[in-house]
Amino acid sequence: MSNINLIIEERPRNIGNFMVGRLLPFQGKRMVGPFIFIDHMGPALMKPGENMDIGPHPHIGLSTLTYLFEGNIVHKDSLGTEMEIKPGQVNWMTAGSGIAHSERTPGYLREQSKTLHGLQIWVALPKELEEMEPSFFHADTEQLPYWEADDVAYTLIAGSIMEKKSPVPVFSPLYFLQLKSAQQKKVSIGDALYGEVGLYILEGSIESEGTTFGPKELLVAKDSGLCEFTMNANTTVYFFGGEAFPEERFIYWNFVASNLDLIERAKQKWLEQKFQPVPGETGFIPLPTENNNFKQHR
Template identity: 40%
Template sequence: MSIESKDLELECNIDKGCDAIDIIIQPRAKDLGEFSVRRTLPTKERKTVGPWIFFDHMGPANFPAGSGINVRPHPHINLATVTYLFEGEILHRDSLGSYATITPGDINLMVAGKGITHSERERPEVKNVEHTLHGLQLWLALPEKDEEIDPAFYHYSSTIIPGTTIEGVSLRVLMGSAYGLTSPVLTYAETLYVEAHMQAGQILALPNCEERAIYVAKGSLKIKDTVIPEFAMVVLSAAEGVMIEATTECRIALIGGEKMAKRYIEWNFISSRKERVEQAKQDWLAGRFPKVVGDEHEFIPLPK
């Protein structure tokens, strides 16, 4: 997904909680025209959770026939995007020649490295009928040693993402290792990404991790006596043995991993070096990024 302004940080409400909780981020929806997103990372109070530096909840959005996702070609550097859908479909194209349709349960991992351009649209047979889109898009900061690697694209079918049931809680390990499962999705640093469905009253023990957070995509849960409402992200402390309890039927995303050094962020560019972000801006203005194969005629201008 592309950002329509230079500043990625949306205004959020921040609350403190019990000793297991660092902060609770309650995002405000941002209208992107055809649909809205809720952004919980980055905020002024919290830039990252482990290697995760960007977290958008897209929709749910209901589109009439002829309307839908239509994100023109735009660039990225020094990061990897991770797209995961609950409902709907997105057509991915990029400057490597990748052409892939992401559907619910799949993982799309696009590694920008030294630079990539991509677009996110919909196939005509989807766009021409009434349809729904609902999902998450996250960005990973690549470790410094990998920031300038060659760009790459990986598509992982839902059929190979491991899942299990723990005390009645259905979950899938999308990236990293947890609950005795290891995802096949490529990682560059210690990374955790788990999706879980819980029914009211169910309890789940969280895996320990250097940094971690839970996003409530549906429903609500509580940690001790602190309730985490729908669409909020709770960033956890380093406390061990943290348990969460669903107060209603809920769907959550657990993210985390190893702490990363400071990153500079502007528009779609993320890097450990400020001068690299400036270089990427000039490269986009000058047309030096490669074009998206099969989608060469449009692009998103650098925001002023």
């Protein structure tokens, strides 16, 4: 019997002046553990003068995780943070009761040719922490746990697994784990996984139960304890998941909450421009008249 419960392929989405491949939310699977939103950015080849420019916009009830493979983004937020993220680093912003931020190409790259490629992820907060104070954390590449086993290279980007712990301050049991292999290798880590589990294939391919799966596919497992597969040569995959929350989650635009009243209050607060402003920024992304995300999650 197959252990693969669902196969999700990237769907193109336009987020302004940038196209992404959306993985979550999906109509048949709104969340995987606490992970509620995953976008694969690029790879986007940008000419001089073509840049990422996502102006100030708000979040509540979640943490955002940005992880780049190529390119650079300057993050600014209403806490006064200004941080350039580079490939292999982690930006982790916890919105809690409310935060606003912008994401832009750094000034020194704006008139150069460049590539932008990475993952942007939302992790819902536990109900008791949904209205916590907002915060920001940045981790350099060398701070992330890295190890090799049987010619497979592991990097723990966030959470805890295999007796390793990332410095990224998560708020519920979860993991976001990168595996890279230059050779064909069988991988069996089911005994280390917990909760709900997804596997995303960035490049290369894997074989599971006689079937080959390729890039830009997300596989959701029925039973995390049965996760065995073969990584073909030059393959990169990501395991993510963790303990699911007992309450359902709602999502409207950039707002996530277990209570629709929290979302309505956040909408009104943004309409009235009562979120703390982002220093050094002018303008803002207006509240959409229609919600382009799925309203109800779990």
